[in-house]
Amino acid sequence: MDGYLNVVERRMDDLIKISIQERKSKGFGVLFIDFTKENEMNCFYLLIDDKNFPINTRKNILDRKEVAPNSMVYLLIFDEKEERIIEIDLDANSNFHEKTNKNFDNVVNN
Numbered sequence: 001m002d003g004y005l006n007v008v009e010r011r012m013d014d015l016i017k018i019s020i021q022e023r024k025s026k027g028f029g030v031l032f033i034d035f036t037k038e039n040e041m042n043c044f045y046l047l048i049d050d051k052n053f054p055i056n057t058r059k060n061i062l063d064r065k066e067v068a069p070n071s072m073v074y075l076l077i078f079d080e081k082e083e084r085i086i087e088i089d090l091d092a093n094s095n096f097h098e099k100t101n102k103n104f105d106n107v108v109n110n
Helices: 002-010 012-026 055-067
Strands: 029-034 042-047 072-078 083-089 106-109
Touching (some): 002 012, 002 072, 012 029, 012 042, 012 072, 012 083, 055 072
Parallel strands (some): 029 072
16 A cells, blocks of 8 residues: 555545545545556545445534534545545645544644
């Protein structure tokens, strides 16, 4: 997973832009970043209430959304073995992550 996280980190600006555009046009959801095919990174956006949205992940994100500011976007990185949620606060002046416990493996402040 670490190699994938490096790829995502290098493309973070583009991924955030995609997340923002999708959220504005479709509503609240998560950008899924799929590494299940070797040497490929595929992305797709799912609304939180989409029937294909993983139930446990939906619950985790909805629980977090209740306490997190609206400036938060979520990415879910996955391969055939594991998944990680990245929570990104788009508000540069926010101190949310300093005040709360980090529920997800990776939390990024922009």
